[in-house]
Amino acid sequence: MGLPSLIDIHTHFMPERLLAKxxxxxxxxxxxxxxxxxxxxxxxxxxxxxxxxxxGVRAFTSMLYPHKPGMARWLNDWSAGFAARTPDCLHTATFFAEPGAVEDVRRALDQGARVFKCHVQVGGFDPNDPLLDGVWGLLAEAGVPVVTHCGSGPAPGAFTGPEPIAALLARHPRLPLVVAHLGMPEYEEFLSLAERHDRVMLDTTMAFTAFAEEDAPFPRGALPRLGGLGDRVLLGTDFPNIPYPYAEALHALERTGLGTPWLRAVCHDNAARLFGL
Known part of the structure; x- marks a missing residue:
């Protein structure tokens, strides 16, 4: 495609003991x-x-996430250190629905966080929890994107699916929210949210791969809608936690047939614009 590099906004780096778990x-x-x-x-x-x-990945993230209260701050401190020693990593932070969430996010922003990860499925919290209202407000005001695992794949959680996110966006319509995995398996519902909210984006993590298509095939009739959102779709892969070679994620995107301009935007240009790279 003549691209100088790839930008992958959904990669995982975290403390070794946590990654082992x-x-x-x-x-x-x-x-x-x-x-x-x-x-x-x-x-x-x-x-x-x-x-x-x-x-060929020029910039990437250190997506990490707490599964219980009291983890977010030390994860953010680790991630700040990782970004400091890894200049091509986009400084990533996270939060949990707990009383100190707003302070944790403000502290991470002060440390230089450029992107946040919110894992509704693993965290098991409602994104509309009042403890998080100040968090979403801070991130919307700062214009810092939040990569959010909010779809119900690979297994539904208590607060996954499009309805909680629709309610969140009704209160914070300027929130730059990135729906991870294209919202798998509720693809069309999350496409609708992106069509209604011009600051909602989607990442491609695992989408269209043979592994994902077995359980959650993307509806081919919705491909034109995805193509129409080509300026708000970002490459994500879940590296290193993927059950197939990295190249499969790229081949899978090519197999959509959405064309070279769409692929160039997804694999590089959209993220370069979003993060000023």
Whole structure:
């Protein structure tokens, strides 16, 4: 496509002990996974960085997320250190629905966070929890995007699906929210939200791959709608926690038939504009 590089906004780097627990969860096909899920890039941190850069990725994230109260601040401190020693990582932060959430997010913004991760499924919290209202307001005001796992794949959570996000956007319509995994499996409902809210974006993480299509195929009739949102779709992969080679994510996007201009925008140009790269 003549691109100078890729920009992948959905990659995972986190403290080694926590990552080992995440991998163990995948190895055991835990309840939120529900099927065998071999980790393709089970490598030491420096090797993972080398491999990702070797794919031509110029900028990436350190998506990390708490599964209980009291984790977000120390995760954010770790991520700030990781970004400081890894200049091509977009400084990433997170939060949990707890009394100190607003302070945690303000502190992370002061540290230089450029993107946040919110995992509604793993966190098991309602994005409309009053404890988070100040968080969403801060992020909307700062214009900092929030990559949010809010779809019900691979297994539904208590607060996943489009309805809670629709309610959130009704209160914070200027929130730059990135729907992870194209909202899998509620693709069309999240496309509708993006069509109604011009600051809602979607990332492509795992979408269209053979692995995802087995359980949650993207409706082919909705491809023109996805093509129409080409300026608000961003490349995401879930590296290193993917059960197939990295290139499969790229081939899967090519197989949509949405064309080279769409692919260029998704794989590089949209994220470059969003993050000023």
């Amino acid at each position: 995440v991998w163990a969860y995948f190895d055991a096909a835990g309840p939120l996974v529900g099927r065998p899920w071999p980790i393709t890039y089970r490598l030491a941190e420096e090797r993972r960085l080398d491999v990702l850069r070797g794919f």
